[in-house]
Amino acid sequence: GQSLEQPSEVTAVEGAIVQINCTYQTSGFYGLSWYQQHDGGAPTFLSYNALDGLEETGRFSSFLSRSDSYGYLLLQELQMKDSASYFCAVTPRSYQLTFGKGTKLSVIP
Amino acid sequence: GAVVSQHPSRVICKSGTSVKIECRSLDFQATTMFWYRQFPKQSLMLMATSNEGSKATYEQGVEKDKFLINHASLTLSTLTVTSAHPEDSSFYICSARETGLADSYEQYFGPGTRLTVT
Numbered sequence: 165g166q167s168l169e170q171p172s173e174v175t176a177v178e179g180a181i182v183q184i185n186c187t188y189q190t191s192g193f194y195g196l197s198w199y200q201q202h203d204g205g206a207p208t209f210l211s212y213n214a215l216d217g218l219e220e221t222g223r224f225s226s227f228l229s230r231s232d233s234y235g236y237l238l239l240q241e242l243q244m245k246d247s248a249s250y251f252c253a254v255t256p257r258s259y260q261l262t263f264g265k266g267t268k269l270s271v272i273p
Numbered sequence: 274g275a276v277v278s279q280h281p282s283r284v285i286c287k288s289g290t291s292v293k294i295e296c297r298s299l300d301f302q303a304t305t306m307f308w309y310r311q312f313p314k315q316s317l318m319l320m321a322t323s324n325e326g327s328k329a330t331y332e333q334g335v336e337k338d339k340f341l342i343n344h345a346s347l348t349l350s351t352l353t354v355t356s357a358h359p360e361d362s363s364f365y366i367c368s369a370r371e372t373g374l375a376d377s378y379e380q381y382f383g384p385g386t387r388l389t390v391t
Contacts, residue, residue, distance in 0.1 A: 194378070195378055197378060197379075199382075204385075205384065205385075206277075206366060206383060206384045207317065207366070207368075207382045207387055208382070209379045209380065209381070212378045212379065214378075236307040250291075251316065251317070255378055259305060259320060259370055259378060259380075260307070260319065261307070261319065261368075261380060262316075262319065263316045263317045263318045263319075264316060265315065266315075266316055
């Protein structure tokens with residue numbers, strides 16, 4: 165089976181940087197994804213890491229260490245609209261996703 | 274591009290009745306679609322993987338006779354909750370992978386369907 169651990173809540177100040185960590189245990193592993201979900205909305209794709217290292221997309225970066233079964237999402241220059249839930253998800257089998265419980269990020273002025 | 278729609282967005286039904294939820298990829302073809310269930314303030318739980326033209330693959334603990342999935346075309350998958358009970362009340366979300374993009378692991382999610390069983 166698979167299990168993922170991420171903090172349940174994080175609060176950060178507008179303009180700051182925040183890091184959301186994710187550790188996982190899985191019997192199969194293709195990669196680690198990150199999705200953003202606003203209340204009542206659909207998850208939207210942020211990033212995918214298949215190999216170790218850092219992937220950068222605008223204000224968001226994602227990191228993976230396969231040997232440590234660990235990854236993180238880094239959000240820079242936080243904006244109020246970044247307040248949402250962020251889910252890490254492993255791909256244990258081809259193209260499937262197993263989600264973590266999500267981290268609720270609150271950005272405060 | 275890459276828009277997935279779901280219909281209906283909300284549905285209320287009586288216990289014992291069946292409800293059908295549609296998931297459509299609007300501007301791309303999707304050989305594979307996925308159905309998730311999300312309880313309030315919880316994570317998305319994969320229920321089943323739907324493959325066009327073949328039987329769905331259900332996750333452990335999901336009753337295939339209760340949650341009927343049909344993926345009859347490359348742009349449409351349906352989930353039918355049969356003999357619904359109050360404990361089936363949840364947020365059901367579908368997602369789709371674009372056919373032919375072997376190197377892409379991105380899934381496009383629909384807006385979800387809020388099911389309430391009274």
